Amino acid sequence: MALTAHAAGWFLLAALPISIYVAWSDLSSMKIPNVAVYALVAGYTLLGLIAFPFDQYLWHWLHLPIVLVIGIVLNAAGAMGAGDAKFIAAAAPMIGTADIRLLIPILAASVLAGYATHRIAKHTKIRDLAPHWESWDQENKRFPMGFPLGMTLVFYLVAVVVLR
Secondary structure (H helix, E strand, C coil): CCCCHHHHHHHHHHHHHHHHHHHHHHHHHCCCCHHHHHHHHHHHHHHHHHHCCHHHHHHHHCHHHHHHHHHHHHHHCCCCCHHHHHHHHHHHHHCCHHHHHHHHHHHHHHHHHHHHHHHHHHCCHHHHHCCCCHHHHCCCCCCCCHHHHHHHHHHHHHHHHHHC
16 A cells, blocks of 8 residues: 555654654764654554544554564664664554655665765764764764654655655
């Protein structure tokens, strides 16, 4: 099932401010707070009832545990942080399974844009605007993925609203 513009519009109400908070938190402290994950789940809990027919609402709940298990395995393998895995799982009910072909390029573009933006800011005067962010001083293997993950969720929902 693909997400409708109606549903995406409702989910944007929760996803936009939470994604901004997640990006800020991950950039500044290299952590995605559980409160943001809980807020995203609460957003789906309330807005999903408005956005979907009840049977579709229940089916989309299955996305969360399936994606969470995958995230736990990837975290155990060292492929992603625990906060990233929890955020992706919390966002999963807001994604239509038929939209994976739309989501993957948005994710790829967001990761590239987020990485480039972070690295450019790190090596310019922009860094002086937030000199104490932990993400500036991380080794090359650690990157605050909450920034591009939040972008991905928001851009996906906006794309659904605009394209459908």
